[in-house]
Amino acid sequence: MFNYDEQSKLYLKRGIPVPTKDMIRTEEQIKGIKEAGRINSLILDEVAKNIKAGMTTNDINEIVHKKTIELGGIPAPLNYEGFPKSVCTSINDAVCHGIPDDTVLKDGDIINVDCTTIYNGYYGDASRMFLIGNVSKKAKKLVDVTKEALDMCVREIKPYSRLRDIGYIIEKYCNENGFSVVHEICGHGCGVGFHEDPYVFHFGKKGTGMVLFPGMTFTIEPMVNEGKRQVFIDASNDWTVYTEDGSLSAQWEYHLLMTEDGLEILSK
Ligand code: MF3
Numbered sequence: 001m002f003n004y005d006e007q008s009k010l011y012l013k014r015g016i017p018v019p020t021k022d023m024i025r026t027e028e029q030i031k032g033i034k035e036a037g038r039i040n041s042l043i044l045d046e047v048a049k050n051i052k053a054g055m056t057t058n059d060i061n062e063i064v065h066k067k068t069i070e071l072g073g074i075p076a077p078l079n080y081e082g083f084p085k086s087v088c089t090s091i092n093d094a095v096c097h098g099i100p101d102d103t104v105l106k107d108g109d110i111i112n113v114d115c116t117t118i119y120n121g122y123y124g125d126a127s128r129m130f131l132i133g134n135v136s137k138k139a140k141k142l143v144d145v146t147k148e149a150l151d152m153c154v155r156e157i158k159p160y161s162r163l164r165d166i167g168y169i170i171e172k173y174c175n176e177n178g179f180s181v182v183h184e185i186c187g188h189g190c191g192v193g194f195h196e197d198p199y200v201f202h203f204g205k206k207g208t209g210m211v212l213f214p215g216m217t218f219t220i221e222p223m224v225n226e227g228k229r230q231v232f233i234d235a236s237n238d239w240t241v242y243t244e245d246g247s248l249s250a251q252w253e254y255h256l257l258m259t260e261d262g263l264e265i266l267s268k
């Protein structure tokens with residue numbers, strides 16, 4: 001069985017940074033975070049069932065808000081640091097933090113829907129890409145490569161891996177496929193709060209960063225651009241991030257638990 005104090009001592013002796021003790025969730029917290037993750041995925045399932053061309057991003061907001069309340073949850077984005085809606089909807093060159101409005105989904109669009117749910121005080125956070133109608137080959141490849149980069153992490157990252165191994169795997173695979181990885185926005189500890197330590201970078205040097213201990217819960221949520229990695233924030237709302245060169249961007253987010261055997265997906 002994992003013992004925090006023992007393991008920390010061993011790693012610190014070797015000069016390797018360790019998670020703080022509060023990053024290791026208690027059994028009770030894990031139970032609560034798992035439930036929140038499960039509810040969060042049900043909400044994304046509801047979006048998947050209904051999303052289609054002709055619908056507005058406000059309609060997606062409505063679906064998420066209604067389903068969240070129906071399931072006994074609270075949509076975490078609503079009023080979070082002033083965010084005005086219950087979900088993030090980011091279309092085409094929008095990288096993340098798109099605000100639902102009366103924009104109509106049209107044939108050929110790619111859209112990320114990012115849901116976060118508070119359930120019994122615990123948080124679940126995940127996002128998916130949706131292809132609207134007939135999408136270009138290149139857009140589909142971008143969406144698939146982004147997801148595969150994330151799935152590679154789930155397969156390869158183990159307890160006692162290093163935090164920056166995650167980003168190393170992601171950026172290497174995406175670059176090999178001709179795409180670039182956004183550096184400015186990261187995954188994060190998640191479960192007891194919305195955005196907790198540590199930052200989970202989607203780029204980095206293999207074998208660096210803190211050691212990952214069993215009991216940690218965090219997201220990995222790579223944002224991958226078809227063109228250059230540079231981004232800017234929409235000055236009109238101070239939220240939505242866009243690719244600087246106007247190229248397409250894709251993102252997938254999983255909420256994960258590090259177990260003694262590897263990563264378990266709590267919400268996807
Ligand atoms: N769900 C996003 C994440 O993965 C955060 C959205 S913050 C919001 O971290 F305020 F824009 F909703």
Ligand code: CO
Nearest residue numbers: 114125126253
């Ligand atoms: Co999210």
Ligand code: CO
Nearest residue numbers: 125219221253
């Ligand atoms: Co997140």
